Amino acid sequence: MYWWHKAAQETLAGRTRRFGFITTNSIKQTFNRRVVQSALDEGIYLIFAIPDHPWIDATECAAVRIAMTVGALPVEVCLHASPTPPAKPTSKIASKLAPTPSPTGRLYEVTREIPDEETGEHSIQLSCDLGKVHADLTTGTDSARISPLKANEGIAHMGMKLHGMGFMVSKDEAATLGLGKTSELSNHIHPYLNGRDLTNNSRDALVIDLFGLSAAEVRERFPKVYEHILRTVKPERDQNKRATYRDRWWVFAEPRPLMREALNGLKRFIGTTETAKHRLFSFISGSVMPDQKIRVVASDDAFLLGTLSSRPHLVWSSLQGSTLEDRPVYVNSTCFDPFPFPDCTEAQKGRIRKLAEEIDAHRKRAQAQHGLGLTDIYNVLEKLRAAAMLTAKDKVILDDALVSTLLHLHQELDAAVADAYGWPWPLTDEEILERVVALNAARAAEEEDGNVRWLRPEYQIPRQKEGKPKDQSELGLTDAAGSKPSSGKKERPAKPSPVGPQAAQPKIAWPKSLAERAKAVESALSAATVPVTPSELAQRFARAKPADVAEILDTLVALGRARAGDMQGTFVR
Structure with missing residues (x-):
């Protein structure tokens, strides 16, 4: 570009x-x-x-x-x-x-x-x-x-990135490592789900999650697990170019502390496969560790599940997302963050919740009883919707999964969500987009005036009041070894700001055009005295988002105008 x-x-x-x-x-x-x-x-x-x-x-x-x-x-x-x-x-x-x-x-x-x-x-x-x-x-x-909405902040996340197949184990392997015998090991071995598991049938895989522990703690408390990770993960990590991936080899490459915080206390959450022929949202047990190919919505509310599964959101996400070959890709920042959920009565929410629960249970029952994948089920559902001819295989799936009933539930859900928005139904895709874009503008204007329609107020409002940072290092969740800092140790003196004397100056206005932003980021990077992260560089600007700065930095690297620093996630001029 x-x-x-x-x-x-x-x-x-x-x-x-x-x-x-x-x-x-x-x-x-x-x-x-x-x-x-x-x-x-x-x-x-x-x-x-x-x-x-x-x-x-x-x-x-x-x-x-x-x-x-x-x-x-x-x-x-x-x-x-x-x-x-x-x-x-x-x-x-x-x-x-x-x-x-x-x-x-x-x-x-x-x-x-x-x-x-x-x-x-x-x-x-x-x-x-x-x-x-x-x-x-x-x-x-x-x-x-469209504008991202504060109401949706902190809810959508990407799943774990392992970077080490040795983290995944079978039930028999987990038992050999001490699961069921070693005290507290059950807190660190969880069911693991990737995108294929979600759309087809789960492999019943387990994953070893050592986030929050130092290497020494793992070796002392779980010696068999330490030996296993040392043999199966460390050799692969030793070859990784990112220093933190190499140095913190016993922990997932991307352990997603913010997602963990958002899921804390939830017995279930909503998930969808990143890339899929059919955009489907399902409830996932809170005991499950989601893979990076699953997009996580940190809510146990079937009202959100129903709205996400309805035609208005599906039309919106198909346009706002990306594509891989001919398959839609769900991108949280463009599909979820700007999407305005309906602000409706409790009766309307109740209707949507009931239908969403029915659809989710219907699909899980078909998967459990007949071993069917969701892709196969929805291939038949779309043929029914289009009044297309069914093959012999399609007819078997139609009968086993009761696909006509599933289609009817979706039609009722679409109508219920439209009613919650106060819209007539049915609508064309273009009419849906017009209304969603208009509502996004209305909500963004409301939020500028301080009126935010939070999705999870009990979780989001305290975070806003605390000024909760977005960067993992700022959360205080991990030190360089991946473990929570001990309160018994003396704190190290604060290191100088990576952007040198400029950090004490007033923040720079964040330009409106992409070209000017690129120039500003390159200039700020040139002034940095040590390698900096996108989050650190974003602090030099008023209202700059770390994600936007990161994208510009990646482009500068591709153009040869910047390069990656020695520490993972850092950049230098």
């Missing part, structure tokens, strides 16, 4: 009239989309786009998906058709939703692909839609201008 950004800047400077690129279809994904949005905010408009097109090269045996985009500056004749300028927005909500004058672009979608077996080429049929082309390469409702 560097050259896309560079070409947009050349066009804005008047040194060229338009530019075009063939890129991978990941241009629609979160970070790349921000590059495009930055150019649109500065005056570029997209006059031509194909978001997803096959790229076939029989000679090189290549078969990938690409996108095509053409950007240009507006010309006077293409500007707003009305002779009078649009009225100035009268409220915060209206300003967020107000249309901006823009020329018409052409958005082409591939409607049919016909491969030629002799040449390997594909004959493509396209449909064309005229309108303003947004940064996500769609027309219609502009969902690129």
